[in-house]
Amino acid sequence: MTLELALSPAAGVVPLTRSDPPPLVPVWYAADAATGAVLDELPLVPSPIARVVGQPMSTSAQLTISGAPSGWIEDTEPGRTMVVCVVDETPIWAGLVIGRARGSAPTAALSLVTPEAYLDRRYASDHTWSAVDECSVVGAGLIGDCAVDGLGLIVDAVASGTLISETYADSNDTSILSALTSLMQTGSPEITIDVAWSDSTMTSFDLIARIRHTLGVHSSTPNAVFELPGCVISYTQTEDYTSGKGATAARAYGNGEGATRATSGDVLSPLIAQGWPRWDHRWTPNQATTDPAVLTAAATQAVAVMGAGTSIWTLDAAASQAPRVGTDWGLGDTVALQVDPSPAGGQIIAPGHPNGVQVNLRALGWSLDFAGNKLTPVLAGS
Template identity: 35%
Template sequence: MALSWVAADARTGKVLAEMPDLSCERVGVVLGAYTSAAASLPVPTAPEGWARATLPGGAFLVLLDDDEPSWGGLVTRRTRTLGDTVDLSLATIEAYLDRRYVRDRTFTGASQTQIVRLLVEEFATDFPIEVEVAPSVVTRDRAYANESDKTLLSVLTELSGVEDGPEFTVRWAWRHDPERLVPVLHVADRIGSPVPPDLGPAATFEAPGPVVQLELVEDYGAGKGATDVMAVSSGSVGERPQSPRQIAAQSERPPFEFRFTPSTSITEVSTLTSHAAEALALMADGARTLSLAAVIDQAPRLGRDWWIGDDIGYRVGDVWTERVGLFPGGGAFPGPATFPAQPEDVEKYNIPAFPGGLMGVARCIGWEIDLTGVPTVAPILEMED
C-alpha cells in the first residue's frame, strides 16, 4: 500500500501537482455530512506552482492509495508566516454544497434519489461534481423557494432525515480525456451493502489481531436518547405545525422527551410525523457506536473489501467460552455457518471489559485514516439492537 497526495483544480479536476511532502495527520468521512482536516506543506521542497496548487477555494487535495483516490478535500484556508511551512485547512465536498443555494424548484411524486440528483445538477453548476443515483421507488413532494435561503447541503440533510429518506456520500474517481480527478456524489435509499442472508460479512475486524484500539460508547444523554419524540415547525402558539407524539413501545426506561425542528418551512403534519418517527427509531435505544482502529496494512482493505454504508463484522475477545446467539453489546450474531473455529490459545483472547466477548455485524457510518506513525484505519460502526 502506497499513500500519496496530489493537488487538483477545483474548477476542472485537472491535476496541478504531486505533493510528496504534504503532511496530514488524519482524514475521514461521515455518511451524509462533511468532515475537515489539517495539513502542512514545507515550502523548500514544495513543487513548482505550489501556491496555485493550494489556493483556498481553488484547489482540491486528494489522497491516493496505490494511485486510487480514497479521500479528497477542498482547501478552505491557507496560513503563511515567516517560517518555511504553509498550514492548510481542508473540508470534504459536502461542505462546498453548504456554499451553494437552492432556488425555486417544485417536485411532485418524484423519486427521492432523483430529487437529489436534479437539485445538485441544477444548483451546483460550474463545479466538477458528478452524481450517481440508485433507483428508488420512494416518491416525495417537495417545494423549494429562493427566498428561503436554504443551501444544497441543508435541503439534502432535511430530505435524508425523513423516515426512509435517501442517503448520500462522496467518493472520488479518475476521469480520462482529459485526465482529471472528480468528486462523485453517490445517492441511494441505502448507501453500502447489507450482509447477504446466511453469509458472513465481506470484512471482519478482530481483536486480538489487526485491531489495536477499540471503544464502545453507549450514550443516552440529551439529544442522543429519547422515548417520546415530537417534530415541530415554525408558527405562533396554537397554530404551529407539529407531529403527534411518537412514543417507544415497551421501553425499559422512564419517559425521555425530545422535540426538534427538522425545517422551519415544513407545513405538512405528515412530513413532520415522518421526521419524528425516524428520530424515534434512532433515539429509542440511545446512541451506540463502536469505533476501532486497525493497522491499515493488516486490516480489510478500505475501498476494496468495505466502504462507508457497508455492514462490517467485528470480533472482540473470547467469543467461544460463553457462546450465545446474541453477544453483549449488541450486533447481529452471524450464525453457525460463519462462526469462527476456536483457537487453541483461547485464553489470550480474554478482555475484561467484554466478558463473553463481543461479536456481530454493524453498519459502517464513517471512517478515519490516521497517517501518523504506523497508519491505521478506523471504521465507525453504528450498532443496532
C-alpha cells in the same frame, strides 16, 4: 470529526502484541477543483483525514516547499484547487483548498475541506416539489442548483420509490447542504461526495455526488471484518440514554407555526407496552416540509433507533492491517466487529465482553492517521 480511544490495560490483562506490516503510503495529488485535472504530485504531511456520510470534514496539511514542484503556488491556490489522497492507486479522499499560510517558514500550511463543504457555499433555488422521488428528483435537483460554475459534480442518484413534498425559495438563503441535511434528519435521502479517477489514464479526478435512500452495501455478510486479536488496537461500546440518544416516544415537527405547524403526532415505542417508562423526544428535523407522512416516518425511525437507547461502538485499528477503506469497504457499508472470547484462565482479550463480540455495524465514516498508522471507523449499530 475525530474519534479516538485510549484504553489502559486493566489488572490481569495481558497486552496483545503484533507485528505490523509497513504503514500505508499515501500519494497526494494537486488537482483543478472545477475540472478535476491533475496538476502535480505534492510532498504533503497531513493531519488525520476523515469522511462522514453527509457531513463536511476539515483538516490541515504541511507542504514541504523544498521538495515541491515549481508550480506549487498555483497548484494550491485557495478556492481554485483541491488535493486528492490516493492509496494503492485508489483515490480515497479529496479536500478543497480553502486556506494557505506561507512566508519565511520552510513549509506552507494548507487548510482543506471535503467537497460536501462546497454545498454550504451554494444555495437552493426556487422549487415546489409535490409527491416526487426523494433521491432522483429532490436530492438530484438540489445538487443541480450548483451545477453552473460549480465543481463539475457528477450526480449519481438512484430512485428510491419514496415520495416527498418539499418547497424551497431562493429568497430564504437556504444552503444546499442545509437543505440536504434536513432531508437526512428525516431519515433520507443520504448523500456523500466520492472521488474517483476519471478514466484509466489517471490524469484527472471525478467528484461524484451519490444520493441514495440509504448509502452503502447492506448484508448479513459484512464487507469487512475488524478482529481482536487482529487489526483492532482497542474498542469500546458506549450505551447512552441521555437526551437525544434514548426515547420511547417521538414527535417530529416541520414547517409552520402554532396549531398550523406540521407534525407527526406522538409515535410510541412498543417498549412502553412492555413496561418501559415514557421518555419524550421532540425535534424539528426538516423545516422545509409540510408533509405529515415524512415527519411520521422520521418519528417512527427515531423510536426504533432510540427506544432501548443508543449503542455506540468505536474502535481504533492498525491501518496497515485493517480492511482497506475505499477498496474493501466504504461509507454506509455493513462491517463487523469480532472479538474473541477470553478463555478461562487464559489471556484476557476484552474484560468488558468476556464472552466476546460478534456484531454487524454500519460504517458512517472514518478517520485515517497515516503518521500514527491508525484507522478509526465511525460505527452505528445495536
